[in-house]
Amino acid sequence: MxxxxxxxxxxxxxxxxxxxxxxxxxxxxxxxxxxxxxxxxxxxxxxxxxxxxxxxxxxxxxxxxxxxxxxxxxxxxxxxxxxxxxxxxxxxxxxxxxxxxxxxxxxxxxxxxxxxxxxxxxxxxxxxxxxxxxxxxxxxxxxxxxxxxxxxxxxxxAEFPIDQILPDLLLPFVSQFFLHPAWLMGVHFSDGQKQLAQDLSLEDVVELFSVQGSVLHSLRKQAKRVRYQMELFTDFYETPYQDYVKEIKSIQRILGQIQDSFVLAEFLSHCLNSDIKKKLPTLVEQLSGDRYQLWQEWRSLQERYLHPQTRKELRLIVIHPVESATYT
Structure with a gap:
């Protein structure tokens, strides 16, 4: 000590x-x-x-x-x-x-x-x-x-050079983020190749949410952890690193809004003690439409973060911090 x-x-x-x-x-x-x-x-x-x-x-x-x-x-x-x-x-x-x-x-x-x-x-x-x-x-x-x-x-x-220790601190968080099962939500494999289901209908997305919604929420929490961890050290990296931080923040926001929608629906159901589709059909339709729109935003990011080049690029960025920084 x-x-x-x-x-x-x-x-x-x-x-x-x-x-x-x-x-x-x-x-x-x-x-x-x-x-x-x-x-x-x-x-x-x-x-x-x-x-x-x-x-x-x-x-x-x-x-x-x-x-x-x-x-x-x-x-x-x-x-x-x-x-x-x-x-x-x-x-x-x-x-x-x-x-x-x-x-x-x-x-x-x-x-x-x-x-x-x-x-x-x-x-x-x-x-x-x-x-x-x-x-x-x-x-x-x-x-x-x-x-x-x-x-x-x-x-x-405490006396270790920070630019030498940063990759060891950050890479485990990045790896856990990449390995989260929610990235494979709606993904199928054929001959070792990933295939994202295309042109999913509102009903298809509703079914996916009903089966795997909790997994998507778990990725939101993982995104928050990796983002907060990366934000601690933005002073030690250049613009590409900061761009990834912003993108992960967008992932967190989108998944957070999806989760907020489900939490609201659950509260309404509990409060009314009935099927909210019957008492609040317009609201239920709006909630479903909002989730579907958010799903479309999520899918473009999902496809990007499943691409090997994206993952490789972020790993390489994390491995090479700059040698000097000023804390802000």
């Missing part, structure tokens, strides 16, 4: 400290507004901050010796609680502003009742979030990071 902070920007420990300081401070700055429920954007930013802090703790793990209260599992518990409230905000916004205005009057009346139920549920979860942020484990986690930033302790890899 090393107890002195490195001031050499060529070393891994130097960047570990800067990353923790940046994302910890960006997380706690939104805490007061979240407690007051002042702005949904504050909740979103704090949730993202917690996720990024978790990624920093994981990604820089070989260079860090953190207190128990500041380890990844502690961060994850708080992030999950914030996520529950954020998911309700997303659902509420979609129903109220995107779908409800376009529905016939009969369905709007039902939708408004659902919104009232959603608001009650949101209040319950908000109370849980406020309690989490006031309780001992979260306060201990904050103090642990504050203490560490004042007197940091490092692992032996």
């Amino acid at each position: 090393i107890t002195t902070a490195s001031s050499d920007p060529k070393l891994f420990g130097y960047w570990a400290y800067l990353a923790i300081e940046k994302h910890f401070q960006r997380t706690v700055q939104y805490e007061t507004d979240v407690l007051k429920d002042k702005d949904p954007e504050a909740l979103h930013q704090m949730r993202v901050g917690m996720r990024r802090l978790r990624t920093v703790v994981s990604g820089f793990a070989p260079a860090l010796v953190l207190p128990k209260a500041a380890r990844e599992k502690k961060i994850a518990k708080v992030a999950r609680r914030l996520g529950q409230l954020r998911d309700l905000d997303i659902m509420q916004d979609a129903l109220q502003n995107q779908y409800l205005p376009t529905l016939p009057n009969s369905e709007q009346k039902i939708g408004k009742k659902v919104l009232a139920t959603l608001e009650k549920r949101r209040h319950q979860v908000l109370v849980q979030v406020q309690k989490t942020l006031k309780d001992k484990p979260y306060q201990e986690m904050k103090r642990a990071f504050q203490d560490w930033l004042q007197t940091p302790t490092y692992g032996i890899f």
Whole structure:
């Protein structure tokens, strides 16, 4: 264990400290507004901050010796609680502003009742979030990071040149991303060649979602992990690397919107305790149409990321970071 902070920007420990300081401070700055429920954007930013802090703790793990209260599992518990409230905000916004205005009057009346139920549920979860942020484990986690930033302790890899260690840190995430089974959703093999099903109808896509929707959602989470990990080190790579980060963000967005659509449908079904196709046929049709459009966007990216040249290019980019960078 090393107890002195490195001031050499060529070393891994130097960047570990800067990353923790940046994302910890960006997380706690939104805490007061979240407690007051002042702005949904504050909740979103704090949730993202917690996720990024978790990624920093994981990604820089070989260079860090953190207190128990500041380890990844502690961060994850708080992030999950914030996520529950954020998911309700997303659902509420979609129903109220995107779908409800376009529905016939009969369905709007039902939708408004659902919104009232959603608001009650949101209040319950908000109370849980406020309690989490006031309780001992979260306060201990904050103090642990504050203490560490004042007197940091490092692992032996802290003195390793960062440009030499980055490929070993990033390639496992990239490989897990490439090997996710969702890439083969709707793909068939013939004589060792991949064949993507063409011109799928809405009904075909609905069937695929019903069978493999959870696998697609799992890829969304994997895309988020690899994106956050790669974003930690954009300063060490040139434009092609950053282009891949943006593209993976698009994959995450598309798959996230598909998942949000299913979550909304599930909530409606639970809330109404009936077949929503009968009570909200227009809304169900809109949800299906949105998923189909998102599926078309996904398919072009799926085809690109199944191509051997795409995979080879990203691996080669990751292997060759630049030798100097300035943290932003």
